[in-house]
Amino acid sequence: MADNSFPGTNPFLKVSSNSSKGDSSPVFQQISEEDEYEVTSPTDATFKSANVGASSGTAYGGNSRDEEATATLDTGIRFGRSPFSQDGDDDNDTFGEAPEPTRPSGLDPGFPSNYALGRRTSVSAESLNPTSAGSDSWTPPNHPKSQEQLSRLRAAVSGNFLFAHLDDDQFKTVLDALVEKPIPAKDIKVITQGDAGDYFYVVEKGSFEIYIHPSGAVQPGPDGMGNKVSTTGPGSSFGELALMYNAPRAATVVSVDPKSTLWALDRITFRRILMDSAFQRRRMYEAFLEEVPLLSSLKPYERSKIADALDAIKYSAGSTIITEGDPGDAFYLLESGEAEAYKEGEEGSVKDYKRGDYFGELALLDDKPRAASVVAKTDVKVARLGRDGFKRLLGPVEKILRRTEYGSRPNTATSTS
Template sequence: MFAKFCHGKEAETPAPFNEDALPHQFDARRRTSVSAECWNQACDVPTQRLTGGCAKAAITPIPVNTNKQSVVPPSDINRTVVSLRKTLFFKELSEDLMQQVLHALKSRKIEAGKEIICQGDEGDDLYVLDKGKVEYIKDDKKVGEASDGATFGELALMYNAPRAATVRSLEPCEVYTLDRITFKRIMVAKLSRKRLHSQQVLSHIDVFSHLPESTQLKISDALQPLTFQKGDVIIKEGDSGSDFFLIDEGTVEVTANGEHKTTLGSGSYFGELALIYDLPRAATVTATSDLLKLEDLSKRGFEQLIGPDLVEELRRRDPRRLH
């Protein structure tokens, strides 16, 4: 069993947590899910864990010291960023958060034939394979290989799940590691910014702006940003409807039966009719600006979060009466 090898492997000195940098209430060694850890959204920092809600008081942020030299040599930074951006989590990470990631990385050399990650273990670090080759083993079966530029080990950190596979070095490897605490802090900062942005988009749309803040927050959390380019068809007349859209930035043209009906811009929404009447799409909606940024609410989210009063209001504002 690989698990045996794994648990019998040489203990690698774990990167020490810089507990001095943590707020005193925060237990760095505690392992809980992100949702169970409580974070101060406004300043992207963990706060005291409380039953039933987050602590309100702002607590000193954990600084990632971006003045100190990153262990990644300047010549390798682009390559490391490219490697990180291959994973979904880092794909659209803002530049400043990416800088924080780069400054928190630690470098490690690993001999050939070592278990870097062991299936079933708790996740401590995320790995960027800078040089070398590894194999992935699941339930004692080899399921894949990866070489320079691969990133692995993020799933257990993201989902607070046990390691899904063993990762073993096939040759001497050089890796960069990102510790769990920094990963989670970046993750919460990213989510918190996303939430704030979605909330701003929502609050600029008349019909949503009067909703209670708690409802706005729930809807904001369910929104997913999407980007389109000029000419992209977002909705096709006659199709069944699965999403509702808010326009964050840019414009769309609405056509029905081949006729121009209207142009919509930021502060508008579309795609509600198919969902509220359970009918095929009444019109085609096409991006007309070079860049179109939308916030997407799935049909499920729409059904769960848009209450009867709001549905009634959307019915009252049926655009077919206007244009």
């Protein structure tokens, strides 16, 4: 790269009068890396269209002192000659002319000659405020799909940890927002290590190889992608980390098979759905847990921890939520609807459940099989807390939980299982 890293010479640094012989002086530092992905970046199209240069056609000014070596940008900044000189003061002009820039090999013609290829990538993302999500006009995209496509996508995305806590409505929003991205040939770079992340991808068809370079970015040369670390195929996904953490791509992903198919979710939709759903979900569960008598003695931050660990599950009327005799693996809070408990050998239900009631704790406390079956009387929505979360987060109320005992309908116990 040429030593000169900014158009023109430093207007505040004088050079010797023989500057025309080729001697150059230190000039401004290269353009700040933080501008790389901003709208006003020097790599943006607006920079390329700026009127920089004199009639000689050189990048930063003419080579003749008879021609004014001045470049004027939209901002009105003048480069090349002294900002303090007067017209006609050529004899007193001690400011050197900008040297002819040297374009680095391999640099895209759309980039300025002084673009630093090896500099560290900086990523800037839009600011999303979940508290105002419900008051703006943003609408998630909806790309129609066949039932067969939806089935494949649902299977592929369901195993991704980022979507594990989405309810059915939110999960459908994600599937609707995915757009098909055909990959027509092999050896196509889908994402490049070090680049900014724009999409999250789900693989529907084909295989893709993953490469990582120790430097953190792709380098020139045949081995520039680094080492192959993995191969991924249908049902897998990649690209979520860069979108989630606003970080450069951590790997390069290349197609292996011709005619592969990906489904992509853009950055705005990805972050908006996840951030909004996470915020709304926590707020909803915190409000719900405040209404549960069992948890009334907990501090707000303790309820917040429980809220983050809950999974929402829906059951249609008549569905069995837990079965008598099965090992206990979760604790349940009834969010909406009604449910009933049944025990083998007893006629009819032995317990009714409504919003705010809980069940499934006894099997977890004593490591015993379920003492009864619980069936949805209407369409219900339950908040499920797994065994590990139950033992970790509900320690403060364990004594209250152990007070409940199984009994027939006249018994006033809260839980039966």
